[in-house]
Amino acid sequence: MEGIKKNWPECLVFLVILFLIWKTFEQSVLEHHFIIPTVNYFAPGILLGNLIYYSRKGLKWPKLVLFWLFVIGDFCSFLAIFYSPSLAKITIGFIAGPIIVAVLVPIFTYLLYSYQKINELFKD
Numbered sequence: 001m002e003g004i005k006k007n008w009p010e011c012l013v014f015l016v017i018l019f020l021i022w023k024t025f026e027q028s029v030l031e032h033h034f035i036i037p038t039v040n041y042f043a044p045g046i047l048l049g050n051l052i053y054y055s056r057k058g059l060k061w062p063k064l065v066l067f068w069l070f071v072i073g074d075f076c077s078f079l080a081i082f083y084s085p086s087l088a089k090i091t092i093g094f095i096a097g098p099i100i101v102a103v104l105v106p107i108f109t110y111l112l113y114s115y116q117k118i119n120e121l122f123k124d
Helices: 002-030 035-056 060-083 085-089 097-118
Strands: none
Touching: 002 035, 002 060, 002 097, 035 060, 060 097, 085 097
């Protein structure tokens, strides 16, 4: 469990990078566009890949950047529970979208707290 708490942002960002690689391939090779995938998908993939690379090297600054990116995402998810009309329309079976997000927000908040504690991000 400690390994999950220590590296979970890197794992989620890696999944995002895989998605960006697929979108770059799809747009450039399959649909024959060349400018759009480079700007929209490839460049953010390279930046996120460098964050993961230097985070896995043990440097503190990429861990701080990942931490704050996920704090912003966690806060936006919390606000979406109350203010997002499109989230209110989502239902999976009999469970409404805001309920799913309301369950996930405390989990991610706990994981964020554990991440900063284990990696000693704010230790002077």
